[in-house]
Amino acid sequence: MNKNLRSLALSAMLAIAPVGSALAADNLTLRIGTEGAYPPFNYFSADGQLGGFDVEIGKALCAEMQARCSFVAQDWDGIIPALKAGKYDVIIASMFITEKRKKQVHFTNPYQKAAMTFVVPKDSQQSDFSPEAMAGKTIGAQGSSTQADYLTALYPDSDVRLYPTQDAVNLDLVSGRLDAQVGDMIPMLDWTRGSEDGSCCKLAGEPITDPAFVGEGVGMAVRQEDDALRQKLNKALDTIVANGTYKAINDKFFAINILTLK
Structure with missing residues (x-):
């Protein structure tokens, strides 16, 4: 390959690389862990599908982030160990943010008030x-x-x-x-x-x-090394609260706003 051809090939590679990286960053795929035994927050419907407030909030966040998401049911007593082991990427299961749990995982901002x-x-x-x-x-x-x-x-x-x-x-x-x-x-x-x-x-x-x-409320949990994902979830949460999506989901399940308990 002559010098000019080599220069053209190198320029093409450099031009393509950022586009490929951006596409990879945008093609977010998430596995969401939830319990499936805590109605009305998460449960199995009669046809065997996961449903509930947590699941619908998860779907709304995924839509906002343009992420492809799937849900994984996990018994409560193993829900944090399974996250750390890589069975899924985020827990959305009405989990209180406590100091004890913060030693194992990182939490998003609260998406429910706790009592x-x-x-x-x-x-x-x-x-x-x-x-x-x-x-x-x-x-x-x-x-x-x-x-x-x-x-x-x-x-x-x-x-x-x-x-x-x-x-x-x-x-x-x-x-x-x-x-x-x-x-x-x-x-x-x-x-x-x-x-x-x-x-x-x-x-x-x-x-x-x-x-x-x-603790500080109810949050979504991610692995401690996944801070970029935590920030994406926080941004998406702020958006669905601001645009009314959160309230629409809330009102399907509850007579009060569980973000404020009012």
Whole structure:
């Protein structure tokens, strides 16, 4: 190849390279991990498809980022280890942002406000939910959750029972095997007001908002080395909140705005 031809070939390669890199950057493909057992946030529909608030928010973010996305169901107690192992790229599963979890993953800005609550049978006369008042009582929560951390840390004299899913906690409360449970406020509000089995029960006591347990809100989790992805998700989240997409999804599932709890 003569000198002129070599120069032309090199120039063509340099011209093509940036275009190829830009295309690679724009062709974002994401795998989204969620639980699939936490309605109305994430669940399997009758036809076996993942649905719920988390899933629709994930789809809206993917549309905004022009990303090709797929969803992966994962049991809650293994959801962070599976992210770190590369099973998926981001967790969108109503996960509280806590200092304990921030040691393992990085979080986006909150896409929900966080609060927990006690839930008791409708005929319960319990009004004091201090550790002293609940001594000897049987209280349930989903295992590997902030509710579990809250109960095991502050209620040593209660019979704290932990379950693999929120549905299993609900079932034991309905069946009379629990005096109370602690759950996330929004799904517990939805369960008690919007489902037949949940009509047995009511929210009780003041909302639990201790930042040591509910953290800074609910965020999406990525691997600690994936800060560029975290920033993309934050930007997309800001956009769907600003353009009304977030509210449209919120209003399909909830009577209040769960970004503000108002």
